[in-house]
Amino acid sequence: MPTETLDLRSSTRIETIDVTSLVRAAIRKSGVDGGIAVVFCPHTTAGVTIQENSDPRVRTDLSAQLSRLVPHDGAYVNADNNSDAHIKSSLIGASISLIVEGGKPVLGTWQAIYFCEFDGPRNRTLKIRVVPGA
Secondary structure (H helix, E strand, O other), X not given: OOEEEEEEEOOOOOEEEEOHHHHHHHHHHHOOOOEEEEEEOOOOOEEEEEEEOOOHHHHHHHHHXXXXXXXXOOOOOOOOOOHHHHHXXXXXXXXXXXXXXXXXXXXXXXXXXXXXXXXXXXXXXXXXXXXXXX
């Protein structure tokens, strides 16, 4: 199975980008009717998660609370001035797995897939591999 690469551009240091439609399109393009899709973020200062899509304040709260827990100006030893982004990336995670049924990702009513930027703005990618089920 080939891996699909999604190109993204973040516009601020910390942001969540809804990539649900892009992931759906990649799954559709794979031609797989049933199986598993893995969405992988190959960056150490970004991540990918599933979160509510009906109230944008949830995304605002997520970013604000991560910044409160892991502030940008914390007492870090890394000289690159982005240690907070590395920690936030570890907390959110680098990948998600999705069940694919009927050529679509199985998501709850209020769920969407989000790319999470913690060290932008940057050009980024997501990798998607869809594997057919037995």
